[in-house]
Structures are given as C-alpha cells and as structure tokens.
Amino acid sequence: MSLAELICPAGTPAALRTAVDAGADAVYCGFQDATNARNFPGLNFTPDELAEAVTYAHARGTKVLLALNTYPPAGKVDLWRHAADTGARLGVDAFIVADMGVADYIARMYPGVRLHLSVQAAASSPEAIRYYCENFSVKRVVLPRILTIPEIRQIRREIPCEIETFIFGNHGLMVEGRCSLTNYLTGQSTNMDGVCSPASDVEYVRDADGSMSSQLAGFTIDRFGPEEKAGYPTICKGRYAAPHRPEGYYAFEEPISLNLSRLLPELIEAGVHAFKIEGRQRSKSYVRGVVRAFRAAVDDIKAGREANIADLIALTEGQKQTQGAFETKKWR
Amino acid sequence: MIPTSEPTARLRPGEGAIARLACLVLQPVLTRVVRRVAARHPSLFARLGPHQATDFLIDPVELPFALHLRPDPQALVFRAVPRDTAPQVGATIRGRFLLLLELIDAEQDGDAAFFSRDLEISGDTEAVVRLRNALDDIDGSLAEEASAMFGTPGRTVLARLRRAYPDATKPREYA
Structure with missing residues (x-):
C-alpha cells in the first residue's frame, strides 16, 4: 500500500x-x-x-x-x-x-x-x-x-x-501552467505573477432583483440569479451568451x-x-x-x-x- | 439569498431613532474593543497593506445599524452608524450578524458563504480579501476576546447572541 x-x-x-x-x-x-x-x-x-x-x-x-x-x-x-x-x-x-x-x-x-x-x-x-x-x-x-x-x-x-x-x-x-485567460483580460499572468483573476480587477454588482454579476476587468463573466449558488470569478468558469446559446452557458467548465x-x-x-x-x-x-x-x-x-x-x-x-x-x- | 439592506428599504417608523440610540450606546464598547484587538494583534495590519486606509461598511442585515471600520493603526475607526447616515466606503460586507461574527472568528469559511449567497460583498474586492486574510490569521476567537473584556456580562451577552440564532448559521462539523 x-x-x-x-x-x-x-x-x-x-x-x-x-x-x-x-x-x-x-x-x-x-x-x-x-x-x-x-x-x-x-x-x-x-x-x-x-x-x-x-x-x-x-x-x-x-x-x-x-x-x-x-x-x-x-x-x-x-x-x-x-x-x-x-x-x-x-x-x-x-x-x-x-x-x-x-x-x-x-x-x-x-x-x-x-x-x-x-x-x-x-x-x-x-x-x-x-x-x-x-x-x-x-x-x-x-x-x-x-x-x-x-x-x-x-x-x-x-x-x-x-x-x-x-x-x-x-x-x-485548462492546460495547467499554460492558462492565459486572466492575462488576456487583466494583463497579469496566472503562471508568472501567480494570480488568477486578481482581486483588484474583480467586482461584484448586485442588481435590483437580487441577482449578482461577477465582473473581471470590467467584463461580466457570470450573472447569478437571486437563489442561484455562486462560483469564483474565473474566466474558465464564466457563463457566456453566444448566438447558438443566447440564454448563456458555461463554455468551458461549471463552478x-x-x-x-x-x-x-x-x-x-x-x-x-x-x-x-x-x-x-x-x-x-x-x-x-x-x-x-x-x-x-x-x-x-x-x-x-x-x-x-x-x-x-x-x-x-x-x-x-x-x-x-x-x-x-x-x-x- | 440574504435580505435586501438598501438603507431606505428597511426603515420603519421609529427605527431611525432606535438605530441612533443603539449606536450611541454601543460606541464606547466598540472603541474599546477595536483598540484592544489592534494592540493584541498588530500583525494583522501588515496583511492589510495599503488597505489600512480603506473604509469598510460591515452590514449585519437584520440589525438596525451598520459598522464603519477604518483599520488604520494610527487612527482607528470602528463605529456603529445608522444606515441612512452611513459614510461612502471603499468596500461593503453584508450578511446576517452571526455569520459575520463567525467569519471574523474563522468559524465559517468566507468563500463558502459567498458561494451560498449568504455573504455579499461590493466595492473594492481586494480590500475585502485583505481584511479577510488578516482576520483569518488571528488565532483564537476575537468575539470571545472582546466579550471577555467585559467580564461575566460580556460573556453572557455573547452566549445569548449565539443562542438567539437558528442552527443554520452555526458552524458545521465536518469530521
């Protein structure tokens, strides 16, 4: 053993x-x-x-x-x-x-x-x-x-x-050690600066109906309904609208x-x-x-x-x- | 989801006066507590870094007032404020009172409370993360430390506060 x-x-x-x-x-x-x-x-x-x-x-x-x-x-x-x-x-x-x-x-x-x-x-x-x-x-x-x-x-x-x-x-x-998604939005590198979704670039915005939007460097990467559980504000777990999925979907991975x-x-x-x-x-x-x-x-x-x-x-x-x-x- | 805490949404007739009175009564206690914590745990200021000068609003949603914190070791501010006169702040942390207390004492996990939507933060996220990490590096219970400053009456108040809340906000046992 x-x-x-x-x-x-x-x-x-x-x-x-x-x-x-x-x-x-x-x-x-x-x-x-x-x-x-x-x-x-x-x-x-x-x-x-x-x-x-x-x-x-x-x-x-x-x-x-x-x-x-x-x-x-x-x-x-x-x-x-x-x-x-x-x-x-x-x-x-x-x-x-x-x-x-x-x-x-x-x-x-x-x-x-x-x-x-x-x-x-x-x-x-x-x-x-x-x-x-x-x-x-x-x-x-x-x-x-x-x-x-x-x-x-x-x-x-x-x-x-x-x-x-x-x-x-x-x-x-993501291919671990190679992810550049954070770098793409914030200029800081997960792999070289050691920070994925730096807190200084994260903002949570509460809407009037109780929904909450997660934003990274000004981009909304998810919006959670009033009763919905939330996740980290990382791009790989963001929920995105696309022409074929206008309601929004987890393109890479769920929280x-x-x-x-x-x-x-x-x-x-x-x-x-x-x-x-x-x-x-x-x-x-x-x-x-x-x-x-x-x-x-x-x-x-x-x-x-x-x-x-x-x-x-x-x-x-x-x-x-x-x-x-x-x-x-x-x-x- | 936690209840709304928009200042005007929860004020009923007479609540403004009650909030002001509660703030007046609490202020000497809060001042004493924050000075004691700062004196006994100076290392927390290093983890706060540049956010020693940030104003935080800690908002226990079911209480008639909020708490204004500026963790500047040279000019500490910790005061109860009626919501309708709360100052503009850099970051706000909002949740039920006992959850906030347990987060301060590291009896609950802040990320888990955020995932479950029991904890809401707004404003400068880095400031909140620094404050959380600074408090989490303190050994022991700040709530018990503060209550012990006031002897048996203090401990009794803390015990009653903890009993007054439903089991859902009690720390979970995992093992």
Whole structure:
C-alpha cells in the first residue's frame, strides 16, 4: 500500500497551524510574492513567518513544502532563486516547482532537498515525468487533473518517482501552467505573477432583483440569479451568451469542486503516494473541516475499515462537486 | 439569498431613532474593543497593506445599524452608524450578524458563504480579501476576546447572541 500522505494547504501561519493540528502529513505554502500560484493580497508567508511555521510543523512531525510553482519571466529569475535560498536555509522539506530553470537551480544548489513537480508543469506522460526525474532528481510528480485512475495506475508502473493527486478543491482544467485567460483580460499572468483573476480587477454588482454579476476587468463573466449558488470569478468558469446559446452557458467548465473522497481506496490501490487538498486561499475553517474529514477517511482505509466520508458539499464551489476525469474522461 | 439592506428599504417608523440610540450606546464598547484587538494583534495590519486606509461598511442585515471600520493603526475607526447616515466606503460586507461574527472568528469559511449567497460583498474586492486574510490569521476567537473584556456580562451577552440564532448559521462539523 502507498503511504497515502495528506498534503494540506496553508495560506497563513494560523492556517498552517490549523492544518498541522487537524492531522496533515505535510503542509504546502508560499511566500508573499510572484513565486507561487496563490499570490493573493494579504495571503502567504514572510521568511520570518515561514521559519516559525517550519519549527511548529517539524515539532509535530509534519513536513513543510514550499511552493515555487510559477514561471520566472526573463530577467526576474533572481526572485525565484532567492526564494529557494531562503526556503533551504529555513529547512523546508521539499520545493514544489514547475519551471525547469528553477528546478535546475535547486537541483544543483540544494541536492539534499526534495523536488516535487507541480501540477503547473502539466507533466502527464511517463516520458515527460521521467525527463524531470532524470535531469532534476524530481522525487514526486503532482499529476494534472485530466487523468483517469487506470491511466494513473499505468503511469505509476512506468516512472521512478512518487505520485501525488488532488483529491479536493478547485477544479481548474485548462492546460495547467499554460492558462492565459486572466492575462488576456487583466494583463497579469496566472503562471508568472501567480494570480488568477486578481482581486483588484474583480467586482461584484448586485442588481435590483437580487441577482449578482461577477465582473473581471470590467467584463461580466457570470450573472447569478437571486437563489442561484455562486462560483469564483474565473474566466474558465464564466457563463457566456453566444448566438447558438443566447440564454448563456458555461463554455468551458461549471463552478464546481473536485471531491474524490469516494475514490480514495482506488487511488491508493493505483499507487498514489500523496493526496493533495487545494485551497491556500481558503479560511482556517475550510482547512480544519476538510483536513479532519480526509484524515479520518485515510486512516479508516489504512486500517481496513470502510471510510465514513463527511459531507463537504457546503465548502464546494457553487455547492457542486465532481470526480472529474478521475472517474471518466467524459464527466460533464 | 440574504435580505435586501438598501438603507431606505428597511426603515420603519421609529427605527431611525432606535438605530441612533443603539449606536450611541454601543460606541464606547466598540472603541474599546477595536483598540484592544489592534494592540493584541498588530500583525494583522501588515496583511492589510495599503488597505489600512480603506473604509469598510460591515452590514449585519437584520440589525438596525451598520459598522464603519477604518483599520488604520494610527487612527482607528470602528463605529456603529445608522444606515441612512452611513459614510461612502471603499468596500461593503453584508450578511446576517452571526455569520459575520463567525467569519471574523474563522468559524465559517468566507468563500463558502459567498458561494451560498449568504455573504455579499461590493466595492473594492481586494480590500475585502485583505481584511479577510488578516482576520483569518488571528488565532483564537476575537468575539470571545472582546466579550471577555467585559467580564461575566460580556460573556453572557455573547452566549445569548449565539443562542438567539437558528442552527443554520452555526458552524458545521465536518469530521
């Protein structure tokens, strides 16, 4: 059986402590800059905060993974190198990287620290994953959310590193690490600036009938009726009117969250080493609830008991959930 | 959907006077609470960044007044204001009182409350996100901290407030 480690999000030091106390095997976090893909206002860690967080987590047997999972623009790579230097000095247990240049720097400078390949690298074939393993000594790959469990099982047989899969949270399915939709409207890049739908460009407008419009950079990307559940203001989950669908429709993906709680036994059997919970931008309340639920479920499965999965629907985007491609390639 | 909170839509005869009286009575309490929170949790101002100077309106829809917050450590403002005299603000956060209280205490998830439409925000979204993240990084309960400042009477008021609200707004247990 695989280790089935639980990898949990932490957007703030308090959230990190919450995740550790709720049973995380490892916590992932980032600095307050463009080096990670949750570069949101008021979120993330200063170096001093990360130092305290590492001490707190290690004292309780929990690992700390530092996300450096964005792509340095030309001329700005020093920011990523400095972040890696700081993380190594503070004793993080692994770096989560997407860019080959960042991976190469860490592999050369800090060969004793594990490298995990971020979902942002979009490595989905055994050949691609082996390339990262052979050239940068990557120890774990976080797989894109586009693969079925049989495909994951097959990949596992053909690669020399561990596999991590998302099991809960945001369900973004553009070619991960390559999405430029936010860039198109706001000028800021998800992949280089670390921000999808920057809050500074988001506005919610309440109409007289109680409907709410989500706007990004002045463009309306969805309008929710008075009783309708809402989602994040991301373009990939926007609802658009088109000549053939004048009533408006979700052209790419609905507001919905991934929830693989019922597939955990199959994922473990397929050889998945670690389960990732998305949501560094979420609250301590979310972290506490989701981590506790999956901690109990994983422990039940490891002990040979049937997992009693808690209801997490209230925490999902649009209050809807899916097993996505993990169940079938045609999930919509 | 949360009820409308348009200022003029909810004012019934006499409510304006009640709101003004409530604001007057509450103001010394609010001033003391905000100064205490600022003194005990100075790190929250760093997360607010440039939005320390932003004016927020926190609008508990079923109460006769709203709360005006400007989290400027040099000139803190936290005051109850009748809705019909509420100032122009950079951002507004609107929902039922206990939900707002639980969001401040990180007992509820703000994104989930937004998805369910129990929480409504308008104006500067970045300011709201910064305020949320700043408050979420505080360990413990601000509500209990504030109520404890007033001893047994304070704790009693908080307990009664929590009991007075239906189960739908109670924090969910997931595990």
